[in-house]
Amino acid sequence: MTEPTLSLEALRQRIDALDNDILRLISERAACAQQVAEIKAEHEPGAVFYRPEREAQVLRRIMELNQGPLDSEEMARLFREIMSACLALEQPVKVAYLGPEGTFTQQAALKHFGESAISLPMAAIDEVFREVEAGAVNYGVVPVENSTEGVINHTLDSFMDSGLRICGEVVLRIHHHLLVAETTRRDKVSRIYSHPQSFAQCRKWLDAHFPQAERVPVSSNAEAARLVKTEWHSAAIAGDMAAKLYGLAKLAEKIEDRPDNSTRFLIIGNQDVPISGEDKTSLVVAMRNQPGALHGLLEPFHRHQIDMTRLETRPSRTGVWNYVFFIDFKGHREEPRVAAMLEEVQLRAAEVKVLGSYPVGVL
Ligand SMILES: C=C(O[C@@H]1C=C(C(=O)O)C=C[C@H]1O)C(=O)O
Incomplete structure (x- = not known):
């Protein structure tokens, strides 16, 4: 009985020692990033600290070097957050996205820039463009195409009238859930709210499981989630962020008809991004x-x-x-x-x- 307890104790000591090292190394890394920022500020006043090509290279290198047991994407996500925090130390990136809060576009923005970025919801795609053009934010995030539903014309049309540049792309796997308020029972659901795109992406599942429920299109998944919070006979189709934001329960998970359902988002800004290698x-x-x-x-x-x-x-x-x-x-x-x-x-x-x-x- 004493053996495992002892080795457990030893492992915890080892973890504490490793955490000390990780803490020291992250702090050292942050100090380096701060110095980079100082050099940039000195050489070009008003310089942009955020470098999309450099960040992509850092993440790709980490993924190549990684030998497990964590998988490479998980490891890159951790480094994504370290970089995000290092950058925020100098200048948190301000990002406008197609809102409201809790949409997949916000999830894409945070996936791309990390949780230390300041993300601001906008009511429409052209407002995201305008906010970046006006210099109120550094970047914008807008959806451009979905693997099931095709292109988002609003975004393409906005580019025709805009001088903004594309600085990056982010692809997000879209998982839809059927969400209800905590007390709602499955057999009481007579109405389902969602964005028309999400209805289209879950059509077969809805036909099979809720053929009788009224489908009510609303302006976003997050708006659908907000509505069901107070309606005991309604459900919403939305993603994890909206579920968390409104404290909803999942009646069914991953109800999208295609398991590879994904949306591509563009990062728009004023920067010409140098070569990253890919x-x-x-x-x-x-x-x-x-x-x-x-x-x-x-x-x-x-x-x-x-x-x-x-x-x-x-x-x-x-x-x-x-x-x-x-x-x-x-x-x-x-x-x-x-x-x-x-x-x-x-x-x-x-x-x-x-x-x-x-x-x-x-x-
Ligand atoms: C440190 C730099 O600036 C920022 C921070 C980065 C980082 O923490 O690795 C990478 C790119 C930039 O967004 C840099 O340009 O190297």
């Missing part, structure tokens, strides 16, 4: 309405062997051009092969706007 570029291209225009646009991508990851068409709202294409591809605008391709595309298009080159989402 980057993506987003463009808006306006073409004249003439035969072979689309082929002419795509051909240089093919010839320079550039991997296009997305192509969206949007109606042009200016009337001058007939098509506007949103294109994402792998590579950074400063890589010679990409620069050569862009030059050729520029010759063929009516207008090309590079929305940004940025690190491929790490977490």
Whole structure:
């Protein structure tokens, strides 16, 4: 009986000693980050302390070095928080996101910037753009596409009128839950609130399990969660953040029809992000309405062997051009092969706007 107790005691002592080391090392790291900030401030007044490409490199390196037993993503999340705290020491990053509080966009913002960032909810996507343009916040986070439901047109359209750049992307696995107030019984649920996108993502599950319940679309999942807090006959479809924020119980977990359901969010700001080593570029291209225009646009991508990851068409709202294409591809605008391709595309298009080159989402 004494043996295990002794070794348990010994292990706890070892953990305490390790914690001392971790504490010392994190403090040393934070002091280094502070010095980096001092050097930046000295060399360029008004400098941006946050460096997306450097953060991506730090996280990728940690994931490569990690040998377990924690898995690499878990380890990167811990380092994400260490970096976030180090950065906040100098200047907490202020981030506007498509609110209200408790939405997946807030979850994406905190996943990308860490919990030390200050996140501010905005009522609409164009308000997020405006807040960043006005300089009231450093960055904005907006959803751009969902793997089940497709592109979010509001976000693409906002880029057409904006001079902001894309500084990063973050992909979030979207898990929806059926949430109720603590006293609500399953057989009493006659109404379900959610955002139309979430209804669409859970349609089959709802048809199978709650065919009779009235489905009421609202402006966000978080709003749905807020409503059911006081309605004993209603349920909401929303994510973990909203469940926690409103203290709701889960009647059913992960009810999305597709297990790989995920949403991609963009980080928007005023920065041109240098090469991180694994980057993506987003463009808006306006073409004249003439035969072979689309082929002419795509051909240089093919010839320079550039991997296009997305192509969206949007109606042009200016009337001058007939098509506007949103294109994402792998590579950074400063890589010679990409620069050569862009030059050729520029010759063929009516207008090309590079929305940004940025690190491929790490977490
Ligand atoms: C320390 C720096 O500044 C910030 C803090 C970082 C960190 O804690 O590792 C990384 C990038 C920047 O967001 C830096 O540029 O190296």
